[in-house]
Amino acid sequence: MNYKIAVLPGDGIGPEIIDQAIKALNAVAGKFNHSFIYEYALVGAVAIDKTGSPLPEETLLKCKASDAVLFGAIGDPKYDADPKATVRPEQGLLAMRKELGLYANVRPVTTFPSLLDKSPLRKEIVSGVDILMVRELTGGIYFGKPQGRSEDGKTAYDSCVYSRFEIERVVRLACEYALKRKGKVTVVDKANVLATSRLWRETSKEIASEYPGIEMDFMFVDNAAMQLIQNPLRFDVIVTENMFGDILSDEASVITGSLGLLPSASIGLSTSVFEPIHGSYPQAAGKNIANPLGTILSAAMLLETGLNLTRESHAVTKAAIKSLEAGIVTEDIDRSNPCSTSMVGDRIAEYILST
Ligand code: IPM
Ligand code: MG
Secondary structure, three states: OEEEEEEEEEOOOHHHHHHHHHHHHHHHHHHHOOEEEEEEOOOOHHHHHHHOOOOOHHHHHHHHOOOEEEEEEOOOHHHHOOOOOOOOHHHHHHHHHHHOOOOEEEEEEEOOHHHHHHOOOOHHHHOOOEEEEEEEOOOHHHOOOOOEEOOOOOOEEOOOOOOHHHHHHHHHHHHHHHHOOOOEEEEEEOOOOOHHHHHHHHHHHHHHHOOOOOEEEEEEHHHHHHHHHHOHHHOOEEEEOHHHHHHHHHHHHHHOOOHHHOEEEEEOOOOOEEEEOOOOOHHHOOOOOOOOHHHHHHHHHHHHHHOOOHHHHHHHHHHHHHHHHOOOOOOOOOOOOOOOHHHHHHHHHHHHHHO
16 A cells, blocks of 8 residues: 655654664565655754744645654754743644644553663563553643733743543543553542643543443552552553643653653544654764664554554564564663664664565
């Protein structure tokens, strides 16, 4: 079959890790007889430099016209260091979420046995961890109005706003994922303080009643932050609002020690976006040392979730695990005998074709 994929490499190490994912996709195309048409487009600091906008109209149009979007990373230190910059790369990301209706960010957090000693936690706590973080992505305090400053500039405010339908769709998605896993959904909120959290609880309970196979529990966010460290094995699917999800998904991603390996999907109303969870890592840009696995595994998620190509997706995941086990890894994983970014990509593409 023919598929159109929008490719947004973005900033920092984005272009070089995206190249490796494209090698994997090309190997899949060859092996399974598909044709992937790539539409490259600008986003982030590179887009600001070339067009003045972090998400040019042309990029958005290419995304909307595609079956799925493969995204690298955005962010550039020259903007981080300038608090007065009015146009920022991150605005491109938020605008893309809003424009494509990317209502849920899904991050699988899994352990890779060969990496357990990279975890800041003891092996027995993290061994076997398999959590799916589902974060609401287009609502809450990130987008709530009013937001701003009082006239005298001495007071600032953000608003956390949620409507029932925004909660319903993301909680339903979490339940659907849980049905294919252990059937457990933990809703994380702050219902002892926040009105939006109480609406989340009320709505989630109603959704749970549609899913007799699902066991749902509720946890306050402060407790969840603690439990993720103390007993991560207790979780299956976690679903939560935008800001709590931002914080907890970063926390969850480091406990397994596999930050450079973790992929994510942002599920959209029609087109979804797939990207590694790590950032643009500007210190490594252009050095051919960054770990491409997070992006390659994001391409695997793209195949499965974005294009419905499950066998193809598994072929990529299997090849990625094989490269890990064979020690074909970048310096973040093996400092004494590291491979380059492009070599890891080449080897994974070969594995896909040869198995
Ligand atoms: C993320 C990032 C973004 C967010 C930033 C870059 C705006 O931290 O994708 O988690 O807060 O959502
Ligand atoms: Mg974040």
